[in-house]
Amino acid sequence: MASIARCVRSARPSAFTAFVKAPVSRTIISRRAFHATAISQIRKYTKDHEWIDVSADMKTGVIGISEYAAEALGDVVYVELPEEGKKVQAGDAIGAVESVKSAADINAPISCKITHVNLVLEEKPGTINHVPEDDSHGGGWIAKVAVDEQGVKDLENLMDPEAYKEFTATESEEH
Amino acid sequence: MALHCRSSTLLWMPTLNRPLISLITTSGGRQPVRLFTQSQHRRFTDDARLAKRIQIYQSRSSNPYVNLSVEHYLLQHSHPDSTVLFLYKNRPCVVIGRNQNPWLEVNLALLREGLSGSPIDLVRRRSGGGTVFHDSGNVNWSVICPPAAFDRNKHAEMVVRAVQPLLQPGLRVRVNERHDIVMDVTPEGKTFKVSGSAYKLTRLRSLHHGTCLLSSPNLGHISRLLRSPAEPYIKARGVESVRSPVRNVGIANTSDFTDAVITEFCKMYDHHESEMVEVDDSGVETEKIRNGVNELMSPDWIYGQTPQxxxxxxxxxxxxxxxxxxxxxxxxxxxxxxxxxxxxxxxxxxxxxxxxxxxxxxxxxxxxxxxxxxxxxxxxxxxxxxxxxxxxxxxxxxxxxxxxxxxxxxxxxxxxxxxxxxxxxxxxxxxxxxxxxxxxxxx
Structure with a gap:
């Protein structure tokens, strides 16, 4: 146990005085800075209703769930975000969405590494219902990823927006 | 390592094209029906069994961590096109939903005190939804099926069809708008929840499981167990439970219920084979189930998974x-x-x-x-x-x-x-x- 005075001395003025007297100044980083306006990015969909936007240089991507899925899920009450830094294969569960007593896995569309997660969703899970396919700040995207070589190959197995639209139209008919 | 279990074959009446079990139940027989023509040890993790179109399992374990892990194993390893029924009872425990907060949902001190000396287990399940209480008077039913066949009500309706014929006059069960099973009690003009539903959806499979309070002796304790002293001080992200008045269905013998559910399940899936697999605590001999038990019992899962x-x-x-x-x-x-x-x-x-x-x-x-x-x-x-x-x-x-x-x-x-x-x-x-x-x- 350290002595009072030594501790107090080491703690001042940065701790004692600063905390009491001055409001904590926070560095506010504009979240918009994260949003790189995509020029000719590629969007693909999985059969499991995830989407991925891949940058033109095929190095990075943004993942989310489709409007079709968001509507089918109903009111989203919690989003369990992926773990930053985690490397995943196509089809691996990376997170989950809870709605109407259902915990539904979110799967990685391609092999990739999670670099950012959308913390807004933890606080405002309903964002997924409103703008599930929006990859900008305030949108319902789930994670930003670094795409690896295998990931680029995996893209070939996914559907482009036209094909996905047809695919969901058939799914709806079957139900 | 393999999981050993007792594999039992129900006796069927081929001419009636349905199991004898249902014949006896509907004729008012109150004895639990156990008509096994053979009883032998077989691996329940057997690939051939997990590949069958329709599979029925019943657990003899009362350990909630084992039962939930066996259920998860079936979710992950049964054939993607198969439909699986799993029935189990747990010793007294409180089960919170995947994205719930134990400090908010549960009186943790009362759980430790337990009921008549034995502590009550706290369990976080992998599916969504709210907090429920289990004991030996409550039977859990679980149906795993392909996602394309998923529907939030159809298996609760199946349980309703199983329960209704077993009820006293003046009682009616139905599925409500929250996908729970409720009982309308005509003389009192009141409605009580008797079964709660929760779901887990993976890429290849969907799971619907529910409780069913048949004859719990502990109904009087549930309310205070599920009331946290910290509730006025906590604001939580995630999922909060919705309180509902509960009661027992009033079926003293839980096997009357499980037999009826099996019969309805077989009818629903036009199933005429006769194998029901019994699982017990030796399930943990299978590595994946043992790992599942360890994960479910770890404080990092029970407490550490709590949303902010x-x-x-x-x-x-x-x-x-x-x-x-x-x-x-x-x-x-x-x-x-x-x-x-x-x-x-x-x-x-x-x-x-x-x-x-x-x-x-x-x-x-x-x-x-x-x-x-x-x-x-x-x-x-x-x-x-x-x-x-x-x-x-x-x-x-x-x-x-x-x-x-x-x-x-x-x-x-x-x-x-x-x-x-x-x-x-x-x-x-x-x-x-x-x-x-x-x-x-x-x-």
Missing amino acids: FTFSTHPTEDDPRERPPLPADLPSNFRTEMVVRHGQIQSASVSGLSFVIDPDDPDFIPGDYPPDDIHNGRFTLDADVLGGLLVGRKIYGGDGVYDWRRALVLAGGEFTSSNGTIEPADNVGTFLNTMLGIQPKDP
Whole structure:
């Protein structure tokens, strides 16, 4: 146990005085800075209703769930975000969405590494219902990823927006 | 390692094209029907069995962690096109949903005290939804099917069809808008919940499981077990339970229920084979099930999976509710606010604690203490500085906070001389133990 005075001395003025007297100044980083306006990015969909936007240089991507899925899920009450830094294969569960007593896995569309997660969703899970396919700040995207070589190959197995639209139209008919 | 289980074959009446079991049940027989023509040990993790179109399993284990892990194993390893029924009962336990907060949903101290001496297990399941109580008078039913066939009500309807013929006159069960099974009691004109539903959806499979209160002797305890003393102080992300009045269906013999559910399940899936597999605690001999049990029992899963929450003793902008009065032995200027994410303290402030200044301490330099913070020879610890010393600690088990009295003394100790005492860390710590403590005893 350290002595009072030594501790107090080491703690001042940065701790004692600063905390009491001055409001904590926070560095506010504009979240918009994260949003790189995509020029000719590629969007693909999985059969499991995830989407991925891949940058033109095929190095990075943004993942989310489709409007079709968001509507089918109903009111989203919690989003369990992926773990930053985690490397995943196509089809691996990376997170989950809870709605109407259902915990539904979110799967990685391609092999990739999670670099950012959308913390807004933890606080405002309903964002997924409103703008599930929006990859900008305030949108319902789930994670930003670094795409690896295998990931680029995996893209070939996914559907482009036209094909996905047809695919969901058939799914709806079957139900 | 293989999981050994008893594999049993139900006797069928080929001419009737349905199991004898249903014949006896509907004819009013009250004896549990166990007509096995053979009983032999077989691996339940057998690939051939997991590939069958329709599979029926029943557990003899009452361990909730084993049963949920067997269920998860079936979810992950049964053939993607198969449909699986799994029935099990648990010893007394409280089961919270995947994204729930045990500090908010459960009276943790009462759980430890338990019912007639045996503690009640706290379990976090993998599916969504709210908190439920299980005991041997409650049977859990679980149906795993391909996602394309998923429907939130159809298996609850199946259970309704099984239960209705077993009821006394004047009682009717139905599925309500929350996908739960409720019972309308005509003489009283009231509706009670008897079964709660929850779902887990994976890429290849969907799982619908539910409780069914048949003859629980503990209904009178459920309400207080599921009422947390910390509720007025906690604002949580994630899923909050919806309270419903419950009652027993009134089926004394749980096997009457399980037999009826199996019969309805077989009808629903036009199933005429005759194999029902019994599973027991030896399930943990299978490595994946053992790993599942270890995960479900770990504090990191039970507590650490909790979505972010804020505990605050006073109204805040985010949580302006009036708070109940704090215990009288706490200082009038005591207040605390803590943000806890995944069981780990993200930020905290604790005010109202102070220590006696020792003028004989050779290190004591009067100028070090802001005069405003000294009253009657006591130096008031800054709320954010003291709180800051708690940041990063987990509030459950392991290296985390077991006992808040000790945690506060240790944190405050950073600022006291060797013989200094933090006041009133003991009272504040006892209060926090009541609210958040997961270990009541002295470490």
